[in-house]
Amino acid sequence: MKLAEAKAQFIQTWGSLGAQWGINRTMAQIHALLLIMPDPLSADEIMQELNISRGNTNMNVRELINWGLVERVLVPGERREFFTAEKDIWKVATCIAKERKKRELDPIMKVLNQLQDVEGEQKDKYVKAFKDSIHNINKFAHQTDKTISSFIKSEESWFYSTLMKIFK
C-alpha cells in the first residue's frame, strides 16, 4: 500500500471513530493528520490536505487546542501559525480521559447526588425502585471516577514510568 492511500484511510477511519465518540468528524480528521505528520502544519496546509474551508479549520483546530491535543507552534521567521499534535499516544489517552471525565462524568455525579434524597415512603414500590437504581448507579459512578482518576494520575507518577515501559 502506498503512503498516500494509507494516510487517507487512516484519516477517514479516525474521523468516523471520532464521530461515534461525540467528537466531530472534522476535528478527529485534523487530529489524525497532525498525528502522522512529522512537522507542524499551517492552517492552509490542513485546508488543502482535508479539503475543508478556512473557517472550519480554524474552529476545529481551536477546539483541539482546548482539549489539549494540539499545540500552536511558532516557526521563527514565519508570520503564519503552525500546529502540531501530541504524538505520545498514552498522553493523548489521558488527555481525552481527563476532558471527558470533566465534561461527562462529573456533571452526572452531581445530579445523581441530588437525586439520592427523593421524598416518599419506602413502602411505595416506585419510590423504592427509583432510590435503589440511583443508589446503585451512584456507587458505580464513584468506582468509575476512582478508576479514571488513577488512570489520569498514572501518567505523572513513578509507578507509570516503571510499569508503562512494558507496553511502550
Added chain:
Amino acid sequence: MKLAEAKAQFIQTWGSLGAQWGINRTMAQIHALLLIMPDPLSADEIMQELNISRGNTNMNVRELINWGLVERVLVPGERREFFTAEKDIWKVATCIAKERKKRELDPIMKVLNQLQDVEGEQKDKYVKAFKDSIHNINKFAHQTDKTISSFIKSEESWFYSTLMKIFK
C-alpha cells in the same frame, strides 16, 4: 424533591449523556425510564411517559434489545408486549463495553493492522512518521483490547463474584 420531578430529571440527564456517547437521546431516555421502573412497561406506557410517537418507541426499543440492555417480557393473559431493563448496573456496563468493543475497537484494529505495511523507505521522514504513529497506536489498541476483554470476562468469572462484593 418529589418523585415525579426526580424521575424527569434522571431521564433527561441520562438522555443527554447518551447523546454525547453516540447513542441517541431517545434510546437513552427509554433505557433510563425502564431502569427506574419496578415492573415492565408496554409500548403505550413508554410513549405516554416520554411523549414520543409509536414509531420512535418501536425503533429505539428494538435497538435497546439489540444492545442486550432491554428484554421483551410476556405477561400471561396480555396480548401486548412488555419491556424491562437489566437493573444490575455492572451487567449494564459490561454489556455496553462488549457492544462498543465490537462496533468500534475491533474495526479500527483491523484497519491499523493493514496500515502497518506501507511501502517506502524508512529514510523518507513522512513514511517514518506514519509508520511510527501507526505502530504506537496499534500497541495501544492491543493493550486497550486486553483491558476491555478482561473487564467483560470479569462479569462471568469467579474473580468477579468475590471482588465485586466489595463494591456492590
Added chain:
DNA sequence: TCGTGTTTTCAAAAAGTTTTGAAAATTCAA
C-alpha cells in the same frame, strides 16, 4: 499611519439525524 498577510467570526446554506404518523403487516381469538 498604512497596507498586506493572516486569523477570527458568524449568518446562511448544506448535510445529517431523528421523529412522526399513517398505512401495511402481523398476530390471535372467535
Added chain:
DNA sequence: TTGAATTTTCAAAACTTTTTGAAAACACGA
C-alpha cells in the same frame, strides 16, 4: 376465515449539527 388489537415500516417533516465563505478584526513591518 374474519376482524380487532398490536406491532412494524418508511417516506416525509422537523430538528440539529456542521460547513462555508465573505467580511471584520488583528498583527506587524515599513
